[in-house]
Amino acid sequence: NAGVTQTPKFQVLKTGQSMTLQCAQDMNHEYMSWYRQDPGMGLRLIHYSVGAGITDQGEVPNGYNVSRSTTEDFPLRLLSAAPSQTSVYFCASSQGSGNTIYFGEGSWLTVV
């Protein structure tokens, strides 16, 4: 009963390093997305995808890249980490527009 799986759960990066947050879902959902959670600001949408091969920017896309080569996977890449990217990252998926959105357990990222 996996649902949405994110790895790693915790990561510390140095400024300028790159890394990829992995996200996989086993529910055959078309829609996937990445949010970041910052204190006092709720969650904000970074990037989203409505199907394999299709991605688009959300509210706060700068500094992040995504791709969607399969239905199941939606990795988030930090190209050159900055302290402002210290946050908790959540991957989410849903069957389609108007359906319930399911979240992963989160990835806590610290950039020093």
Place this chain on the structure above:
Amino acid sequence: GDSVTQMEGPVTLSEEACLTINCTYTATGYPSLFWYVQYPGEGLQLLLKATKADDKGSNKGFEATYRKETTSFHLEKGSVQVSDSAVYFCALSDVSGGYNKLIFGAGTRLAVHP
């Protein structure tokens, strides 16, 4: 654009007290409304939802009613437990642009003491 405003926390209650967390929204259409809960060290879980005006969502003793006239979706529980200590997020769905994304409030931290 669409937005969600929640009451600021933290909210501190004794066990068995009544809980209300206020949530109001601004939206151009008729969005679905949600409450998500985040327990310490965990991800977000859907607590309840309502998809149209006057709908009442309920789960685990929590309730919220979609009030279009006051653009509100307040979360209520008659008797809280220590295990309800968590951060609660109100959210609405925005399907503009053909994608179902969520607009979140800032979250309200609830601490329940024995």
